[in-house]
Amino acid sequence: MDHDDDTLVLLAPRARDTYEFIRHFFARHGRAPLLTEIAAGLGIRSKGTAHRYVQALAEAGLIEQRRGRHRGIRLREHTSATTLPLLGRIAAGRPIEAIPDEDCVDLSQFFMGPGRFILRVQGDSMVEAGILDGDMVVVERCETPADGDIVVALIDNEEATLKYLRRNRDGSITLVPANARLAPVTYNAERLRIQGVVVGQLRSYR
Amino acid sequence: MDHDDDTLVLLAPRARDTYEFIRHFFARHGRAPLLTEIAAGLGIRSKGTAHRYVQALAEAGLIEQRRGRHRGIRLREHTSATTLPLLGRIAAGRPIEAIPDEDCVDLSQFFMGPGRFILRVQGDSMVEAGILDGDMVVVERCETPADGDIVVALIDNEEATLKYLRRNRDGSITLVPANARLAPVTYNAERLRIQGVVVGQLRSYR
DNA sequence: ATTGAAAGTTCTCATAAAGTTCTCTATCCT
DNA sequence: AGGATAGAGAACTTTATGAGAACTTTCAAT
Known part of the structure; x- marks a missing residue:
């Protein structure tokens, strides 16, 4: 685990570029690139140089070579790596579009932060916001959420619930579910304690 | 750790600044800074001076140097900044329940795996499955998905789309959207190429 | 099987950039 | 005064990178 992270750190910048290119190429084409394709992808003309990077990756243990082939x-x-290639955008009616700008998603950067924790969601009160039963939400402790945030609210120090927050003019607060079968409920500010704001959501299908 | 604290106390102020800068640089860029980058980060012009601090940190045992590189x-x-505490379960009508068993979620273990990549979702065809416009899905390359999986399907080598997969008795395949306003469509197996199966989904609210 | 184009491998050379070591100078503190 | 801390910068060594030549091997068409 640490070994892998270290390995990536050890790579020279261009070697890392090479690794990224190879991963993208695999993801997009389902097969390995040629050295000339790697060179072209890196913007260089020498396949010998590309080969040098490939060897560096093999020595680092990130790839295997079937030599000569x-x-x-x-x-x-x-x-244990924390980045996945961001291949592109998938839409209805289009092939997968490549996204040149943001080509990698670092899961740790995406969700990690001070004062954050995860809750597993039970129930359907936020289904229409795309938060399903069994999902996990990343919550950041925050005393002063903004209007419209999805918050973890503790009611009367007894019930914790996940709802949209709406501040009213008279100082009261309305918790709005994202479910047409449930009604918004308004509380005096004293009865509520906001435990945090939802900053992310994740779900596993496996 | 205690060791680190003790060591830190022994460092000169600028050496401590250097250490902080290096840590931040790692967190942000995932790689080590150059001496000139350290110098710039400290607001000094001499890479020789920056090098002196780096050596002090190495002697203090806070960093390692691959000399020359x-x-x-x-x-x-x-x-290892990829784990968040799993505080508990949040339900409607109950305080947050502590979960004694699984008390930490490792995001990398959650989503990482061989042959996986991320796609950003555009459109509403899967809203009722909790996959919204702008979400990201983690896709694993897989030629033989199971019935009911959410798949990335390429139609006629032209359109890529995200749908539920349903296999029919006659060998044809029906792609079922999770959106009442869209109708399922059935294809001959030859027209479809399954590019992968959705194994996860994530969303950021920030 | 033969064969030739294309791909992989191994080199050397050149150069820009980075790391290392050093000296000189200026503060600040006790 | 003397030591610790800081910064500048010169001089030197090493690394990273790219180009390309020369060679061997693979692969597919014949």
Whole structure:
């Protein structure tokens, strides 16, 4: 685990570029790139140089080489990395579009932060906001949420609930579920304690 | 750790600044800074001076140096910043329940895996499955998805789309959207190429 | 099987950039 | 005064990177 992280750190910048390119190429084409394709992807003309980077990756243990073979690179996946390639946008009616700008998502950067924790959601009160029963939400402790935030609210120090927050003119607060079958409820500010704001949501299908 | 605190006390103020800068740089860029970047970060012009601080940190045991190498600094205390505490379950009508068993969620273990990538979702075809416009889905390359999986399907090598997969008796395949306003469509197996199965989904509210 | 184009491998060379070591100088503090 | 801390910058060594030549191997068409 740490070993893998270290390995990535050890790579020279261009070697890392090479690794990223190879991963993207695999994800997009389902096969290994040629050295000339790697070179073109890196914007260089020498396949010899590209080969040097490939060797560096092999020594670092990130890939395997079937030496001599055309397209002989094999990815050795390591599970502890925290970045996945962001391949593109999927829409109705279009092939997968490449996204040149943001080409990688770092899960730790995406969700980590001071004072954050995870809650597993039970119930359907937020289904229409795309938060389903069994999902996990990343919550950041926050005393002063903004209007419209999804918050974890403690009512009368007894019930905790996940709802949209709406501040009213008279100082009271309305908790609005995202479910047409449930009604918003208004509380005096004293009865509520906001425990945090939802900053992210995640779900696993496996 | 105590060790670190003790060590930190021994450091000169600017050496401590250097350490902080290096840690931040790692957190933000995922790699070591150059001496000139350290110098710039400290507001000084001499990379020689920056190097002196780096050496002090190495002697204090806070970092390791791969001498001579570009970006050769390695942090000793490797913060595995991919786990968040799983506080409990939030339900309608109950305080937050503590969960004694699984008390931590490792985001990388949650989503990482061989042959996975991320797509940003555009459109509403899967809203009723809790996948909204702008969400990201984690996709695993898989040629033989199971019935009922959410898949990335390429139709006629032209359109990529995100739908539920339903296999029919006659070998044809029906792609079922999770949106009442859209109708399922059935295709001959030859027209479809399944590019992957959705294994996870994530959303950021920030 | 043969064969030739294309791909992989191994080199060397050149150069820009980075790391290392050093000296000189100026503060600040006790 | 003397030591610790700081910054500047010169001089030197090493690394990272790219180009490309020369060679070997693979692969597919014949």
